[in-house]
Amino acid sequence: MSDLAFTAPKKAFAPAAIRWRTMITIAWRMMFHNKLKMLGTLIGVVFAVVLSNQQAGTFMGLIKKNTMFVDYSGADLWIVSPSTLTLQATKPMGISALYTARATRGVAWAEPLLYAGAAIQLPAGGTEPIQFVGTSAPRFAGGPWNVVAGSRESLMRPNTMIFEDSERERLGGLNLGSVREVNGTKVQVGGITWGLLPFGPSFAFAEYELARRMLRVDQDQTHFVLLGLEPGADPEAVKKAIMSRAPELKVVGREEFRGMIISFLLRRSPIGITFGTSTVFALIVGFVIVSLSMFSAVVDNIREFGTLKAIGATNGDLAKIVVTQSITFALMGSLLGLAAITRIAAAIRSPKLAVQLPPQMLLGTTVVMILMCVAASSLAILRLRKVEPGMVFR
Amino acid sequence: MSASTKRVIDARGVIKEYGDGSTKFRALRGVDFHAHEGEFVILSGPSGSGKTTLVSILGCVLSATSGQVRVLDEMITSATEAELPKLRLAYIGFIFQGHNLIASMTAQENVALMLALRGWNHVDAQKEAARLLSLVELGDKVGSLPADLSGGQRQRVSIARCIAGNPPIVLADEPTASLDAQTGQLVTEVLHNLAKKRGHTVVTVTHDNRIYHFADRIVHIEDGVILDDKKETHP
Ligand SMILES: Nc1ncnc2c1ncn2[C@@H]1O[C@H](COP(=O)(O)OP(=O)(O)OP(=O)(O)O)[C@@H](O)[C@H]1O
Ligand SMILES: [Mg+2]
Numbered sequence: 001m002s003d004l005a006f007t008a009p010k011k012a013f014a015p016a017a018i019r020w021r022t023m024i025t026i027a028w029r030m031m032f033h034n035k036l037k038m039l040g041t042l043i044g045v046v047f048a049v050v051l052s053n054q055q056a057g058t059f060m061g062l063i064k065k066n067t068m069f070v071d072y073s074g075a076d077l078w079i080v081s082p083s084t085l086t087l088q089a090t091k092p093m094g095i096s097a098l099y100t101a102r103a104t105r106g107v108a109w110a111e112p113l114l115y116a117g118a119a120i121q122l123p124a125g126g127t128e129p130i131q132f133v134g135t136s137a138p139r140f141a142g143g144p145w146n147v148v149a150g151s152r153e154s155l156m157r158p159n160t161m162i163f164e165d166s167e168r169e170r171l172g173g174l175n176l177g178s179v180r181e182v183n184g185t186k187v188q189v190g191g192i193t194w195g196l197l198p199f200g201p202s203f204a205f206a207e208y209e210l211a212r213r214m215l216r217v218d219q220d221q222t223h224f225v226l227l228g229l230e231p232g233a234d235p236e237a238v239k240k241a242i243m244s245r246a247p248e249l250k251v252v253g254r255e256e257f258r259g260m261i262i263s264f265l266l267r268r269s270p271i272g273i274t275f276g277t278s279t280v281f282a283l284i285v286g287f288v289i290v291s292l293s294m295f296s297a298v299v300d301n302i303r304e305f306g307t308l309k310a311i312g313a314t315n316g317d318l319a320k321i322v323v324t325q326s327i328t329f330a331l332m333g334s335l336l337g338l339a340a341i342t343r344i345a346a347a348i349r350s351p352k353l354a355v356q357l358p359p360q361m362l363l364g365t366t367v368v369m370i371l372m373c374v375a376a377s378s379l380a381i382l383r384l385r386k387v388e389p390g391m392v393f394r
Numbered sequence: 395m396s397a398s399t400k401r402v403i404d405a406r407g408v409i410k411e412y413g414d415g416s417t418k419f420r421a422l423r424g425v426d427f428h429a430h431e432g433e434f435v436i437l438s439g440p441s442g443s444g445k446t447t448l449v450s451i452l453g454c455v456l457s458a459t460s461g462q463v464r465v466l467d468e469m470i471t472s473a474t475e476a477e478l479p480k481l482r483l484a485y486i487g488f489i490f491q492g493h494n495l496i497a498s499m500t501a502q503e504n505v506a507l508m509l510a511l512r513g514w515n516h517v518d519a520q521k522e523a524a525r526l527l528s529l530v531e532l533g534d535k536v537g538s539l540p541a542d543l544s545g546g547q548r549q550r551v552s553i554a555r556c557i558a559g560n561p562p563i564v565l566a567d568e569p570t571a572s573l574d575a576q577t578g579q580l581v582t583e584v585l586h587n588l589a590k591k592r593g594h595t596v597v598t599v600t601h602d603n604r605i606y607h608f609a610d611r612i613v614h615i616e617d618g619v620i621l622d623d624k625k626e627t628h629p
Contacts, residue, residue, distance in 0.1 A: 013480050013483055013484075013512075013513060014510060014511055014512060014513040014514075015513065018510055018513060018514075018515065018516075019510075019511075021510070021516065022507060022510040022511065025499075025503070025507075026496065026499070026507065029496070029498040029499050029503070030496075030498050032498070033497060033498030303492075303494065304494075304496050304497065307490070307494040307495075307496070308496075309479070310453075310455055310482070310488055310490075310494075311482065311483075311488060311508060311511065311555075312479050312480075312482045312483035312508075312511045312512070313479065313511060314476075314479045317511075389455045389482075390446075390450045390455045390456050392488075392490050392492075392494055393446045393449070393450060393455075393490065393491075393567045394446070
């Protein structure tokens with residue numbers, strides 16, 4: 001009996017690695033023990049993930065619609081009139097900008113672009129607005145893109161235009177060969193694009209000269225000039241070179257222009273606030289659900305937590321349990337939620353509504369979800385600090 | 395004094411007050427208590443007399459208001475709140491009235507958990523847990539959840555958990571209260587063996603006079619004072 005030496009008691013305290021492992025095991029056991037409750041919490045997290053991604057994704061989709069033209073055009077630099085705030089012609093600029101650009105070192109190509117609102121006459125009477133684009137052959141830097149019927153080159157035929165597929169019905173049942181009146185000029189449909197539906201009316205393309213006449217823009221004027229750079233050319237240097245020769249012009253890079261368009265959108269329309277609010281709301285719902293279920297899980301198992309404390313677990317150990325559970329909920333919920341939202345987004349995808357789910361956003365919402373779930377467990381952790389180990393004797 | 399009668403617990407003048415101001419209540423009013431290595435002590439007394447309070451203080455779960463408690467060579471009454479969990483891990487094994495097992499963990503995991511808290515690695519802890527469970531004759535129940543065990547079996551799991559990692563002191567508060575007479579006898583026998591065969595110092599709180607005959611000593615407490623501290627004379 002006395003061979004049982006009760007010595008070295010100080011060494012009994014487990015190192016952090018063992019404590020973590022133990023607490024993670026307990027966390028998962030407790031979590032999976034009450035499957036119904038776990039399912040409830042999980043549904044809450046999934047709901048928050050789906051809703052926040054859906055809102056943020058729709059917002060990204062709207063942004064994309066607004067910058068679609070800039071993205072498709074592939075121009076490295078844009079010459080715009082100085083009062084330009086977004087992709088909207090304010091005041092025409094002198095066509096000399098085009099020649100200045102073409103004469104600048106580092107510029108591979110430069111093309112003029114007309115970009116203005118116009119109206120198409122419907123067969124049944126009345127008109128529909130279109131976003132009229134005058135684009136130069138043969139480079140067609142200003143579109144059309146995604147031509148699914150007819151051909152881009154049809155624009156080189158006289159009085160020929162290309163329209164957007166998703167708006168064909170609205171524009172009076174357009175088909176290849178249909179004849180319509182746009183801004184008082186009879187034109188024939190030479191091609192159909194797919195998916196070129198910006199935030200406003202759909203794009204309709206005409207060759208530059210035709211467009212210039214239809215929009216009644218003077219020969220020596222244009223709306224924008226698109227520039228492509230030679231490989232290795234420094235965009236900043238080209239920008240400076242053009243602006244030094246024509247100080248009345250403004251030259252912006254592609255990313256800069258995208259930024260201008262986005263900030264204009266956010267300032268001039270409530271969509272930033274609308275979608276921001278609903279994304280935050282989705283996160284708050286998730287926060288509240290996780291918070292409450294973590295708290296109620298702690299209350300449900302309060303005796304077990306008390307026992308753990310009595311037999312030597314510290315407040316930090318119990319916090320490890322709750323944090324493990326909340327991270328697990330966040331990860332499981334994100335995984336299921338992302339699987340759901342990518343399916344939903346694919347199912348409802350159309351030129352009219354394209355929910356954009358860039359990987360950075362999906363990763364971002366997952367990180368936010370984890371942080372949120374950990375924050376949501378703080379109420380439960382505070383409750384656990386108050387658990388008296390002595391309670392287990394009562 | 396021989397090695398086998400070493401004082402493992404030595405408490406002097408322990409006072410415990412609950413609450414403060416007008417609600418202040420003195421649950422222990424100067425208690426002297428001691429127990430030796432390998433001794434099986436029963437602590438008895440009426441409800442509200444302070445048994446649980448005393449056991450909680452001895453078990454480093456509660457701090458005394460004043461007085462001194464020494465466990466082996468350590469003065470636990472001078473420990474801070476944060477040091478108490480470490481002291482519990484170092485010295486104390488608990489057995490509760492409700493077995494207080496983790497419902498979602500198997501018998502083996504419940505025991506291994508105690509070992510892990512005491513610093514055992516996973517593999518060794520699992521092995522030792524299985525060994526301890528066969529020691530309390532539950533070798534075939536290692537994988538069972540508490541819900542699938544009888545009351546007596548659960549209490550035996552909690553005994554295995556309590557001695558996992560070999561703490562010198564075993565404190566049991568009404569370990570037989572929720573068991574039938576026969577199972578209570580069996581469980582008490584196991585506790586008795588812990589003291590006699592393994593050398594743990596066992597302090598058991600009980601009302602159950604049917605198990606008094608196991609005791610080396612019965613300590614009576616009433617109204618927060620020790621009335622009577624005598625060797626049990628076996629019939
Ligand atoms: N946390 C507390 N706060 C205030 N008073 C308490 C607290 N715990 C116990 N008491 C009081 O201290 C006294 C002793 O309680 P204790 O639980 O130690 O008695 P006990 O002998 O274990 O009783 P029982 O046999 O009913 O378990 C009782 O009057 C009780 O009401
Ligand atoms: Mg009691």
